[in-house]
Amino acid sequence: MQQLAVRHPTPYPIWIGRGLEVPQAPGPRAMLYDQAVEAYALGIAQRLEIPIRLGIPGGEGAKSLSVYGRVLSWLAQAALPRDTTLYVVGGGSLTDLGGFVAATYLRGVAYLSLPTTTLAVVDASVGNKTGLNLPEGKNLVGAFHPPRGVYADLEALASLPQPLFKEGLVEAFKHGLIAGDTALLAVEALAPEAPGLEAYLARAVAVKVRVVEADPTEQGERRKLNLGHTLAHALEGATGGALSHGVAVAYGLLYAALLGRALGGDDLVPLVERLLHWLKPPPPPTLPWEALLPFLTRDKKKQSHTLHWVVPLAPGELRVQPVPEELLRDCYQAWLEQVPQ
Amino acid sequence: MQQLAVRHPTPYPIWIGRGLEVPQAPGPRAMLYDQAVEAYALGIAQRLEIPIRLGIPGGEGAKSLSVYGRVLSWLAQAALPRDTTLYVVGGGSLTDLGGFVAATYLRGVAYLSLPTTTLAVVDASVGNKTGLNLPEGKNLVGAFHPPRGVYADLEALASLPQPLFKEGLVEAFKHGLIAGDTALLAVEALAPEAPGLEAYLARAVAVKVRVVEADPTEQGERRKLNLGHTLAHALEGATGGALSHGVAVAYGLLYAALLGRALGGDDLVPLVERLLHWLKPPPPPTLPWEALLPFLTRDKKKQSHTLHWVVPLAPGELRVQPVPEELLRDCYQAWLEQVPQ
Numbered sequence: 070m071q072q073l074a075v076r077h078p079t080p081y082p083i084w085i086g087r088g089l090e091v092p093q094a095p096g097p098r099a100m101l102y103d104q105a106v107e108a109y110a111l112g113i114a115q116r117l118e119i120p121i122r123l124g125i126p127g128g129e130g131a132k133s134l135s136v137y138g139r140v141l142s143w144l145a146q147a148a149l150p151r152d153t154t155l156y157v158v159g160g161g162s163l164t165d166l167g168g169f170v171a172a173t174y175l176r177g178v179a180y181l182s183l184p185t186t187t188l189a190v191v192d193a194s195v196g197n198k199t200g201l202n203l204p205e206g207k208n209l210v211g212a213f214h215p216p217r218g219v220y221a222d223l224e225a226l227a228s229l230p231q232p233l234f235k236e237g238l239v240e241a242f243k244h245g246l247i248a249g250d251t252a253l254l255a256v257e258a259l260a261p262e263a264p265g266l267e268a269y270l271a272r273a274v275a276v277k278v279r280v281v282e283a284d285p286t287e288q289g290e291r292r293k294l295n296l297g298h299t300l301a302h303a304l305e306g307a308t309g310g311a312l313s314h315g316v317a318v319a320y321g322l323l324y325a326a327l328l329g330r331a332l333g334g335d336d337l338v339p340l341v342e343r344l345l346h347w348l349k350p351p352p353p354p355t356l357p358w359e360a361l362l363p364f365l366t367r368d369k370k371k372q373s374h375t376l377h378w379v380v381p382l383a384p385g386e387l388r389v390q391p392v393p394e395e396l397l398r399d400c401y402q403a404w405l406e407q408v409p410q
Numbered sequence: 411m412q413q414l415a416v417r418h419p420t421p422y423p424i425w426i427g428r429g430l431e432v433p434q435a436p437g438p439r440a441m442l443y444d445q446a447v448e449a450y451a452l453g454i455a456q457r458l459e460i461p462i463r464l465g466i467p468g469g470e471g472a473k474s475l476s477v478y479g480r481v482l483s484w485l486a487q488a489a490l491p492r493d494t495t496l497y498v499v500g501g502g503s504l505t506d507l508g509g510f511v512a513a514t515y516l517r518g519v520a521y522l523s524l525p526t527t528t529l530a531v532v533d534a535s536v537g538n539k540t541g542l543n544l545p546e547g548k549n550l551v552g553a554f555h556p557p558r559g560v561y562a563d564l565e566a567l568a569s570l571p572q573p574l575f576k577e578g579l580v581e582a583f584k585h586g587l588i589a590g591d592t593a594l595l596a597v598e599a600l601a602p603e604a605p606g607l608e609a610y611l612a613r614a615v616a617v618k619v620r621v622v623e624a625d626p627t628e629q630g631e632r633r634k635l636n637l638g639h640t641l642a643h644a645l646e647g648a649t650g651g652a653l654s655h656g657v658a659v660a661y662g663l664l665y666a667a668l669l670g671r672a673l674g675g676d677d678l679v680p681l682v683e684r685l686l687h688w689l690k691p692p693p694p695p696t697l698p699w700e701a702l703l704p705f706l707t708r709d710k711k712k713q714s715h716t717l718h719w720v721v722p723l724a725p726g727e728l729r730v731q732p733v734p735e736e737l738l739r740d741c742y743q744a745w746l747e748q749v750p751q
Contacts, residue, residue: 134479138544141475145546148707173514176541176552200517203479205486211517212553366489 071271075195075215077282083194083219085271091183091220093117094154099147101140101167103127103159106185109225110158113183119156121147129310131162132202134210140170154179154217158225160186160233161193161314165211168199172214182216185225187237188315190270191244194219195277196294206306206364221270227261234261235348236315241273242344243322246337247293248276249385254340257347292389296379297321303364308354316350320408325381327400327407328392334382338407345409352409358401412612416536416556418623424535424560426612432524432561434458435495440488442481442508444468444500447526450566451499454524460497462488470651472503473543475551481511495520495558499566501527501574502534502655506552509540513555523557526566528578529656531611532585535560536618537635547705548643562611568602575602576689577656582614583685584663587678588634589617590726595681598688633730637720638662644705649695657691661749666722668741668748669733675723679748686750693750699742 070086091113099121102110107124114122123143125131144153157167157180164182171180184190200211226234238256245253253273259266277294284291301321305312312320323345326337365376378397380388411427432454440462443451448465455463464484466472485494498508498521505523512521525531541552567575579597586594594614600607618635625632642662645653653661664686667678706717719738721729 134475134482138475141544141551142546145544145550173510173551173553175550176539176554198517203482203486205483209486209516210482210514212514213517 071267073271073274073278075278075282079197079215081215081218083221083274083278085190085221085223085267085274087223087267089220089222091117091156091181091222092218094156094179094181094217096152096154097121097149098154098156099123099144099149100156100158101125101163101170102157103131103163103185106159106225106228109185109222109228110183113156113158117156121149125163127160127163129162129202129207131159131166132200132207134201134203136166137170137201140166141174144170144174149174149178151175151178154181156181156183157216158183158185159189160184161189164189164193165198165200165208168214168216169201169211171216172199172212177214179217180214182219183225184219184221186229187226187234187270188240189237190221190226191237191273192240192277194221195274196281196291207302223261223267223270226266229261232313233315236313238273239315239319239322239344239348241269243294243296243318244273244276246322246340246381246384247280247296247387249383250276251384254344254384256344292377293379293387295389296381296387297325299365299376299378300324300361303361304353306364307356307361312351312353316348317353319345319348319350320353320404323407324400324404325379327403328378328396329381331396331400332380332382332388332392334380334386335384337381337383342407350409355405355408355410358398361401412608414612414615414619416619416623420538420556422556422559424562424615424619426531426562426564426608426615428564428608430561430563432458432497432522432563433559435497435520435522435558437493437495438462438490439495439497440464440485440490441497441499442466442504442511443498444472444504444526447500447566447569450526450563450569451524454497454499458497462490466504468501468503470503470543470548472500472507473541473548475542475544478507478511478542481507482515485511485515490515490519492516492519495522497522497524498557499524499526500530501525502530505530505534506539506541506549509555509557510542510552512557513540513553518555520558521555523560524566525560525562527570528567528575528611529581530578531562531567532578532614533581533618535562536615537622537632547647564602564608564611567607570602573654574656577654579614580656580660580663580685580689582610584635584637584659585614585617587663587681587722587725588621588637588728590724591617592725595685595725597685633718634720634728636730637722637728638666640706640717640719641665641702644702645694647705648697648702653692653694657689658694660686660689660691661694661745664748665741665745666720668744669719669737670722672737672741673721673723673729673733675721675727676725678722678724683748691750696746696749696751699739702742 301317642658
């Protein structure tokens with residue numbers, strides 16, 4: 070079992086291990102869970118005596134204003150008061166939605182996050198970010214609201230379909246590139262039952278903890294976590310969510326590596342190609358650059374009207390900067406030639 | 411012109427006067443305004459060069475998830491970035507909605523509040539509270555998000571219909587009871603053009619500033635501001651919003667005065683009767699106690715499952731406490747006999 074601690078701005082623990090003890094919060098309790106992990110969720114609900122439960126379908130569809138309204142009404146109908154603790158069990162979509170519900174129901178109640186996918190463990194469990202999608206783009210609405218604790222039980226990951234299991238490790242790979250932690254780049258040996266998984270995940274989470282603590286509200290340092298994400302969000306947006314997030318990020322990392330090479334950095338392209346070879350993702354959309362543009366300029370990470378890109382020059386060495394339009398197009402051309410068709 | 415300052419947790423100024431200079435924020439600007447004050451709003455938009463504007467109908471209907479979604483999509487379609495400043499012009503519903511949009515669009519952008527009703531000046535402009543209603547009750551969703559500044563222009567109040575003008579002063583009267591500031595209890599001489607209005611409003615706002623600064627997230631002291639509101643929210647809820655907020659609060663204050671008298675306090679009933687005589691409100695619903703109960707227990711200010719009431723014992727002397735059910739019923743009976751039919 071591994072314990073990490075987020076210290077700023079609000080301290081909370083992150084536990085990673087098999088068969089974790091999730092604490093029973095004092096006061097009223099409710100559970101929002103992904104129907105895909107119903108057995109796991111209800112086992113915990115029974116142990117912790119949580120009578121008020123709502124199961125919903127996971128995936129990006131959960132991050133909509135209409136599901137948000139439905140969950141809020143569920144809490145209101147149960148007349149749950151301000152000292153309620155909400156247990157949120159599921160993948161990143163569930164924890165994003167559940168965290169935003171907790172941030173805003175009665176102007177804020179406590180929540181515990183129980184991530185059940187590798188993606189949610191590595192990415193969504195740290196950073197205090199909660200949020201929803203709009204028809205106009207992903208994560209355009211939300212709040213910074215830290216959980217009281219994160220309980221990542223490897224037993225919950227055991228039932229995860231393999232493509233979903235691998236997807237989350239794309240973000241861990243990204244953390245390896247950001248921090249220059251090459252152990253995180255070796256994804257090939259990982260599997261739900263692999264003995265090294267617990268330590269690997271803790272190491273990946275630790276990178277994010279360090280970056281987020283240095284910059285809790287995403288003014289500077291934290292923008293590095295956006296590595297690969299600017300193109301990824303555009304690919305997801307342009308395909309209406311047909312491409313899964315981890316796969317989109319893997320393709321986004323390839324594009325970032327091409328940008329880095331073109332801007333004089335190390336050639337990280339072979340490293341990302343190895344990741345793609347292991348991931349065996351479905352082919353991405355091969356749209357003309359113009360078709361992606363509206364989705365790029367809607368990315369919320371941009372400062373005012375100038376889009377900044379996270380450019381990897383070497384493992385552990387990144388630059389956040391605007392990139393000339395022509396170079397962006399050239400690299401996109403190279404990307405189109407490199408991705409599986 | 412009067413200037414007040416909110417210092418905690420985030421400092422911002424409140425200006426009250428005629429013909430105020432509203433500052434031109436650097437960076438992208440957008441304006442959300444109440445259609446009822448379109449001329450006033452567009453005059454400011456033109457002066458400050460705010461090309462992106464959305465006018466919506468005011469009133470409680472604005473505080474719905476569907477209007478919230480519409481406003482978010484409007485911002486997203488204009489591709490407004492994180493350093494945007496949102497100007498929110500209108501009554502309390504608009505500033506509550508606009509503040510919540512600002513709190514959550516891209517996980518938080520800046521906003522300026524330009525209240526155009528007495529109620530919004532006295533109540534909604536201080537306290538960092540933003541929020542929406544749910545079908546299950548008022549203000550059940552929201553966030554604490556301070557504006558960058560509040561600009562209450564008395565010129566915007568000039569076009570306010572008289573009942574609306576008077577309504578807001580019910581909250582000022584309430585502040586007088588809370589702080590023991592008897593000058594605030596003398597509402598009779600006030601009118602949109604009265605020379606004393608500016609100083610009166612500043613005095614009423616100052617009470618709220620002091621209380622909110624002492625308790626920014628509503629853990630203790632601030633619950634006093636709820637004086638008259640527990641019954642008021644139930645009356646509003648039970649009538650589906652047919653009763654305006656100020657009128658509901660006036661009736662709620664009468665009930666609070668009856669509670670205070672029954673619990674051994676001064677007889678504040680004649681004072682509140684004078685307020686009602688001046689206000690000339692429409693008659694309230696005269697429902698049986700049982701019909702109000704579900705709306706009372708859903709009030710979000712309660713601690714866990716015990717409902718606390720704000721009981722006035724004298725001007726400046728309040729107690730926040732549970733009240734035995736029997737006493738609540740007796741006072742409700744007395745209230746029914748006292749209100750206009």
